[in-house]
Amino acid sequence: MQLWHVGRVSHTSLQPGGAAPVSASAQRGEGAFSFAIGPDGEPGQQPASTPRALETEEVARVTADFVTAAKRAIRAGFDGVEIHGANSYLFEQFLNANSNLRTDRYGGSIENRMRFLLETIDAVAAEIGMNRVGVRISPFGRLSGMQGYEGEADTWLALAQALEARQPAYVHLSDQLTIGGEAMPAGFPSQFCKTFTGTLIAAGGFTRETGEQALKDGALDLIAFGKPFIANPDLVERMQNGWPINTPSREAFYGGNGAAGYTDFPTWDEEKDKIDE
Numbered sequence: 720m721q722l723w724h725v726g727r728v729s730h731t732s733l734q735p736g737g738a739a740p741v742s743a744s745a746q747r748g749e750g751a752f753s754f755a756i757g758p759d760g761e762p763g764q765q766p767a768s769t770p771r772a773l774e775t776e777e778v779a780r781v782t783a784d785f786v787t788a789a790k791r792a793i794r795a796g797f798d799g800v801e802i803h804g805a806n807s808y809l810f811e812q813f814l815n816a817n818s819n820l821r822t823d824r825y826g827g828s829i830e831n832r833m834r835f836l837l838e839t840i841d842a843v844a845a846e847i848g849m850n851r852v853g854v855r856i857s858p859f860g861r862l863s864g865m866q867g868y869e870g871e872a873d874t875w876l877a878l879a880q881a882l883e884a885r886q887p888a889y890v891h892l893s894d895q896l897t898i899g900g901e902a903m904p905a906g907f908p909s910q911f912c913k914t915f916t917g918t919l920i921a922a923g924g925f926t927r928e929t930g931e932q933a934l935k936d937g938a939l940d941l942i943a944f945g946k947p948f949i950a951n952p953d954l955v956e957r958m959q960n961g962w963p964i965n966t967p968s969r970e971a972f973y974g975g976n977g978a979a980g981y982t983d984f985p986t987w988d989e990e991k992d993k994i995d996e
C-alpha cells in the first residue's frame with residue numbers, strides 16, 4: 720500500500736474549512752495542478768493553492784499519521800507499505816532546497832532536509848518492521864514546480880547512504896521522463912546503486928523488453944509498471960504471452976471527464992473476441 724501526502728500539490732477546496740495546504744515553506748508550486756472543486760462548484764483540474772509552512776511541532780503529527788496509516792494497512796492484510804517521497808509531494812518538498820526555505824531543524828543542511836523523511840521511515844518501521852517498508856523517490860524531479868538546486872546530487876546520494884544504513888524492503892526509483900519531467904542525469908543511477916546496495920526497483924517507461932534487459936544488466940532487482948496497467952487490466956498475461964499492449968489515454972488520467980477510458984479497457988480475451996466478430 721503506497722502512502723503519500725501531496726503537501727502543496729493540493730487546493731483549498733480539499734482542506735477542512737477551506738484552509739491552505741501545508742508544505743515545507745509557504746511557496747506555491749508553479750505549474751502544479753490538483754483535482755479539486757473549481758469556482759463553478761464542479762470537480763476538475765485546478766491550479767494548486769499557495770500553502771502554509773508546517774510548524775516545527777506539526778511535522779511529528781504528520782509522521783504519526785503515516786504510522787497510523789501503515790498499521791491500518793497491515794491490519795487490512797497488506798504485506799507492507801511504500802512511503803511515497805517522489806513526484807514533488809511533501810517529502811520531496813522538504814528534500815529540495817528550493818522549496819524548503821526553513822531555518823529550523825528541518826531546513827538548511829542536507830541532513831536537516833532529509834530528517835522528516837528519515838524520521839517517518841524509522842517511525843513506521845518501529846511499528847511494522849523495516850522489512851515491510853519500501854521508499855519511493857524521484858531524484859532530480861521537476862514535476863509541479865520543483866527546481867534544481869546547488870548540491871542536488873549530493874542530497875540524493877546522502878539519502879542513498881542513509882537508506883543503506885536502514886535497509887528498507889526496497890527503494891523505488893521513479894524516472895519522470897515519461898510523465899512530463901526530465902530524465903535523471905546520465906550516470907546517476909549507477910552512482911545511487913553503488914551507495915544503496917539493497918533491493919532496487921525502477922519505474923518509468925519500461926517495456927517488457929527493456930525491463931528484461933535492465934534486469935539482465937544487474938543494476939536493478941525489479942521493474943515496476945504503472946501506466947500500462949491502466950489500459951491493460953491483464954498486463955501480466957499480455958507480457959507473458961506476447962499479446963498486444965494497449966496504450967492508455969492520458970485524457971483519462973486523474974479524473975479526466977469521467978466518460979470512458981479509465982476503468983473500461985478490455986482484457987485481451989475480450990478484445991480478441993471483438994476482433995473475431
